[in-house]
Amino acid sequence: EAQVTQNPRYLITVTGKKLTVTCSQNMNHEYMSWYRQDPGLGLRQIYYSMNVEVTDKGDVPEGYKVSRKEKRNFPLILESPSPNQTSLYFCASSSWSGANVLTFGAGSRLTVL
Amino acid sequence: QKEVEQDPGPLSVPEGAIVSLNCTYSNSAFQYFMWYRQYSRKGPELLMYTYSSGNKEDGRFTAQVDKSSKYISLFIRDSQPSDSATYLCAMSPAGGTSYGKLTFGQGTILTVHP
Numbered sequence A: 001e002a003q004v005t006q007n008p009r010y011l012i013t014v015t016g017k018k019l020t021v022t023c024s025q026n027m028n029h030e031y032m033s034w035y036r037q038d039p040g041l042g043l044r045q046i047y048y049s050m051n052v053e054v055t056d057k058g059d060v061p062e063g064y065k066v067s068r069k070e071k072r073n074f075p076l077i078l079e080s081p082s083p084n085q086t087s088l089y090f091c092a093s094s095s096w097s098g099a100n101v102l103t104f105g106a107g108s109r110l111t112v113l
Numbered sequence B: 001q002k003e004v005e006q007d008p009g010p011l012s013v014p015e016g017a018i019v020s021l022n023c024t025y026s027n028s029a030f031q032y033f034m035w036y037r038q039y040s041r042k043g044p045e046l047l048m049y050t051y052s053s054g055n056k057e058d059g060r061f062t063a064q065v066d067k068s069s070k071y072i073s074l075f076i077r078d079s080q081p082s083d084s085a086t087y088l089c090a091m092s093p094a095g096g097t098s099y100g101k102l103t104f105g106q107g108t109i110l111t112v113h114p
Helices: none
Strands: A004-007 A010-013 A019-025 A031-038 A042-051 A054-057 A076-078 A087-094 A108-112 B004-006 B011-014 B019-025 B032-038 B045-051 B054-058 B061-066 B071-076 B085-092 B108-113
Touching: A004 A087, A010 A019, A019 A031, A019 A087, A019 A108, A042 B085, B004 B085, B011 B019, B019 B085, B019 B108, B032 B061, B045 B054, B045 B061, B071 B085
Parallel strands: A010 A108, B011 B108
Antiparallel strands: A004 A019, A019 A076, A031 A042, A031 A087, A042 A054, A087 A108, B004 B019, B019 B071, B032 B045, B032 B085, B054 B061, B061 B071, B085 B108
């Protein structure tokens, strides 16, 4: 089954404790991206990657890091999480099909205390 | 002003009703227009997409794009309780460095009650 897999699905952590949210896709997509979803603000892009070793900032990159060492994986790293990073995070991917159609993962709900 | 504006609702309708969901936008470079549906505790899934202006129909769903007014709509005919979800409009320019970067509306929460 074609899918984007994120882990963990739920996480409660404390301020300053580094964490990584993993994302993997099995569709051989070139493009991958991270979004956060907050009430009243909708989905906002954090980082994206056009291909292996090519990443760039989205609209809200502060406090996040990413890497793209393999085509299928695109982890999101929070080096020193803060309470304002409490959110619902989505990883997404797409192919160079011209239609900009994203396939989303199921989401990772993060709470930073 | 946000690039994409969507009434968050919530919208509650009886089963069988026609539902109209709308978004307005300000960026004239947008060429791809999409509607995603998001069920509770799930990721958004693509419902329909259109390129440039015009209408597109898929079963009970019809998407319309009016670029002159910078306005897009999604109509759901004969709505069902299973249509209860959050509906997100999304749009992007065509290709280049903007590839894959969708700008989303806030989402409209729809409930269809039996």
